[in-house]
Amino acid sequence: MFKRIIALAVKEFLALLKDKKSRFVIIVPPLVQLFVFSYAATYDLNRVPYAVYNEDRGVAARNLLAGFQGSKNFRRVARIDRSGQIAPLIDRKQVLLVVHIGPQFSRDLALGRPAPLQLLVDGRNSNTAMLTLNYARDIVDHFNRRWSAAHQLAPPPVRLDIRAWFNPNLVSRWFIVPGIVGLLTLVVAIMVTSLSVAREREQGTFDQLLVTPLRPTEILIGKALPGFLIGLFEASLIMMAAVFWFAIPMRGRLLVLYLGLALFLLSVVGVGLMISSLSVTQQQGLLGAFLFTVPAIILSGFATPIANMPRAVQYLTLLNPLRYFMVVLRGVFLEGAPFSQLAHQLWPMALIGVTSLMLAGWLFRHRMY
Amino acid sequence: MTTSAARGGWRMRLRGLIRKEFRQIVRDPSSIAIAFLMPVALLLLFGYGISLDAEEVPVALVAPQPSAASASFTSAFYGSRYFAPRPMPDMAAAEAALMAGRVDGIIRLQGNFARRLEGGGSAPVQVIVNGVDANNARMISGYVQSTWANWLAQRAQAAGGELDMPVQVEPRIWFNGEMRSRNFLVPGLIAVIMTLIGALLTALVMAREWERGTMEALMVTPVAIREILLGKLIPYFVLGTGGMLLAVGMAVFLFDVPLRGSLWVLLICSSLFLLAALGMGLLISTIARNQFVAGQVAIIATFLPAFILSGFIFDIGSMPWALRGITHLIAARYFVAILQTVFLAGDVWPVILPNALALLLMAALFFGLVRRNSRKRLE
Numbered sequence: 252m253f254k255r256i257i258a259l260a261v262k263e264f265l266a267l268l269k270d271k272k273s274r275f276v277i278i279v280p281p282l283v284q285l286f287v288f289s290y291a292a293t294y295d296l297n298r299v300p301y302a303v304y305n306e307d308r309g310v311a312a313r314n315l316l317a318g319f320q321g322s323k324n325f326r327r328v329a330r331i332d333r334s335g336q337i338a339p340l341i342d343r344k345q346v347l348l349v350v351h352i353g354p355q356f357s358r359d360l361a362l363g364r365p366a367p368l369q370l371l372v373d374g375r376n377s378n379t380a381m382l383t384l385n386y387a388r389d390i391v392d393h394f395n396r397r398w399s400a401a402h403q404l405a406p407p408p409v410r411l412d413i414r415a416w417f418n419p420n421l422v423s424r425w426f427i428v429p430g431i432v433g434l435l436t437l438v439v440a441i442m443v444t445s446l447s448v449a450r451e452r453e454q455g456t457f458d459q460l461l462v463t464p465l466r467p468t469e470i471l472i473g474k475a476l477p478g479f480l481i482g483l484f485e486a487s488l489i490m491m492a493a494v495f496w497f498a499i500p501m502r503g504r505l506l507v508l509y510l511g512l513a514l515f516l517l518s519v520v521g522v523g524l525m526i527s528s529l530s531v532t533q534q535q536g537l538l539g540a541f542l543f544t545v546p547a548i549i550l551s552g553f554a555t556p557i558a559n560m561p562r563a564v565q566y567l568t569l570l571n572p573l574r575y576f577m578v579v580l581r582g583v584f585l586e587g588a589p590f591s592q593l594a595h596q597l598w599p600m601a602l603i604g605v606t607s608l609m610l611a612g613w614l615f616r617h618r619m620y
Numbered sequence: 621m622t623t624s625a626a627r628g629g630w631r632m633r634l635r636g637l638i639r640k641e642f643r644q645i646v647r648d649p650s651s652i653a654i655a656f657l658m659p660v661a662l663l664l665l666f667g668y669g670i671s672l673d674a675e676e677v678p679v680a681l682v683a684p685q686p687s688a689a690s691a692s693f694t695s696a697f698y699g700s701r702y703f704a705p706r707p708m709p710d711m712a713a714a715e716a717a718l719m720a721g722r723v724d725g726i727i728r729l730q731g732n733f734a735r736r737l738e739g740g741g742s743a744p745v746q747v748i749v750n751g752v753d754a755n756n757a758r759m760i761s762g763y764v765q766s767t768w769a770n771w772l773a774q775r776a777q778a779a780g781g782e783l784d785m786p787v788q789v790e791p792r793i794w795f796n797g798e799m800r801s802r803n804f805l806v807p808g809l810i811a812v813i814m815t816l817i818g819a820l821l822t823a824l825v826m827a828r829e830w831e832r833g834t835m836e837a838l839m840v841t842p843v844a845i846r847e848i849l850l851g852k853l854i855p856y857f858v859l860g861t862g863g864m865l866l867a868v869g870m871a872v873f874l875f876d877v878p879l880r881g882s883l884w885v886l887l888i889c890s891s892l893f894l895l896a897a898l899g900m901g902l903l904i905s906t907i908a909r910n911q912f913v914a915g916q917v918a919i920i921a922t923f924l925p926a927f928i929l930s931g932f933i934f935d936i937g938s939m940p941w942a943l944r945g946i947t948h949l950i951a952a953r954y955f956v957a958i959l960q961t962v963f964l965a966g967d968v969w970p971v972i973l974p975n976a977l978a979l980l981l982m983a984a985l986f987f988g989l990v991r992r993n994s995r996k997r998l999e
Contacts, residue, residue: 291929409745411744434924442916545816
């Protein structure tokens with residue numbers, strides 16, 4: 252039995268890796284994408300282009316603006332002196348922010364009255380707008396504290412002391428790169444499995460396979476092995492790059508991470524084979540691959556939190572293996588989560604894996620036409 | 621053969637090819653599913669599903685000695701739609717809840733909160749957020765800060781005075797006053813989904829002809845390669861346009877995204893983008909010549925780049941310069957800029973024209989490459 256499975260697995264590996272183009276597509280783009288995406292995908296803003304509209308000639312206004320100038324998050328691209336110049340700059344996306352200081356600013360401050368500071372933000376991307384505003388608020392807060400101290404004003408009755416755990420500087424790369432490990436592992440495993448049965452169906456060789464002494468279970472294992480092993484190999488490479496190149500802290504135990512990876516690959520390979528054995532042509536297999544991959548990635552909590560989704564969609568994400576693996580990845584990398592904390596993420600992946608593999612095996616024989 | 625006959629034949633041959641392609645589409649309904657079912661299903665799922673607006677964030681509230689003063693402060697959080705506070709007896713319980721992911725943050729008042737507040741001093745409030753999701757953590761601390769600032773302002777007003785905050789920020793958010801993340805996510809999603817559809821529709825069609833040997837059959841006919849390509853392009857362009865109209869209709873009528881620009885600008889730019897997306901699919905298909913490889917390339921080269929590098933979610937201006945250069949190769953990047961502007965800001969020509977031109981160039985580039993790589997020649 253093992254000999255038969257190994258023979259089939261070897262044939263599958265050959266089918267994947269013998270073709271030069273196919274070999275290239277499986278190995279190179281995921282690694283390139285790791286680097287490109289890890290540098291690209293960040294919620295941290297830097298060099299936000301802004302313009303200054305300063306109607307005040309006082310020192311206080313200049314001091315406040317110095318705060319913006321000194322911040323690496325902002326980059327001044329224009330200075331304007333008429334309100335009519337604001338709209339074209341924002342409309343054309345030349346600036347994201349216009350800092351407007353009114354003519355009374357320094358006088359109000361000197362008299363101890365609250366001095367308004369207008370911040371005009373391009374809201375086309377509301378997330379960027381919110382972050383820009385938060386950065387600007389930090390600069391204003393800093394100015395306020397200094398001003399209050401210098402003029403012996405009473406501090407506010409309650410002050411906040413905000414701290415972030417696990418990622419004190421809120422570097423979004425720490426959050427994104429472990430996520431990308433999950434994304435690329437999913438894509439590789441789906442790429443390898445989702446067309447494999449469909450191709451044989453289309454070429455008619457699958458019928459031949461079914462009349463060989465190989466039992467469906469053995470075909471299943473033979474078909475699943477390449478996806479599993481290639482996924483394991485590439486995920487290891489990607490995780491090494493995450494730790495050694497991107498310096499993402501690895502606080503938990505590798506064993507827990509690999510257990511999660513193995514179960515995740517089991518579930519993805521299962522889903523991939525299920526899609527493949529459902530489809531009669533490769534076109535359908537490709538469609539199925541996309542119909543699974545795209546929602547699995549968008550609804551995984553990679554870029555937008557699952558907690559923000561409506562309840563019905565949240566329930567739907569329970570079927571998504573990547574959702575669990577994201578928690579495992581981030582838990583092990585950043586929080587150093589032990590096995591006991593992640594057990595709730597592990598068994599659903601095992602369940603999805605076993606169910607989908609069984610379905611795929613059943614479909615081998617029952618989806619004929 | 622006279623030239624006029626050749627020209628007439630050109631029309632007839634193209635019509636024949638298009639008819640054949642349409643028949644093939646009808647017989648394997650997966651193309652129709654791609655063009656119409658996919659935009660509807662994905663846009664429904666994602667339009668409702670993804671949001672960057674955190675609401676009712678679970679936070680642990682630790683107030684060891686409740687008093688009128690602490691109750692006034694915490695009520696600001698109970699009253700906010702951004703928070704769902706959970707009272708916790710002590711810090712240990714709150715930390716355990718944070719570790720287990722049951723709460724995203726902790727707000728902790730000191731035991732002497734009331735005394736320090738009334739003594740005219742400054743009472744510290746400790747806020748801890750789970751920084752694993754850095755973006756979410758930043759949002760949450762922003763919400764905490766604005767809740768705190770509102771409370772201070774109300775308190776000062778109640779005391780008949782004004783807030784002793786020297787500079788007061790007055791934010792004005794243009795184009796999206798309520799900061800609805802859906803307003804920018806839905807137009808961005810249209811670009812991502814149409815990238816997929818464009819590529820899926822055409823990624824396999826040329827490879828299929830090669831693989832099945834029908835390409836050789838086509839070669840011995842008088843059909844020119846240009847006609848074969850047009851015959852492939854036109855049917856899928858019609859299908860893709862249908863899907864695009866569906867998606868735009870859903871954005872406006874279902875998701876209430878305001879359409880401030882004009883519809884015809886949107887349609888022209890969408891057609892340009894669709895041409896670029898279909899062209900990319902055809903290019904993949906032509907180069908791979910084998911459905912299996914073409915499928916793999918389509919999976920790896922379309923969705924993730926359009927998702928991450930298009931500026932749909934991640935700000936392109938904040939990427940390192942080398943990556944900003946790479947994003948210029950992604951057609952979705954130009955389309956996202958156009959969609960977000962036409963939907964939310966209006967017909968801002970200085971944004972639309974260069975991006976539309978870039979789409980046109982990309983489409984031309986893809987078709988040029990397809991044309992170069994498909995000769996009537998066997999290997």
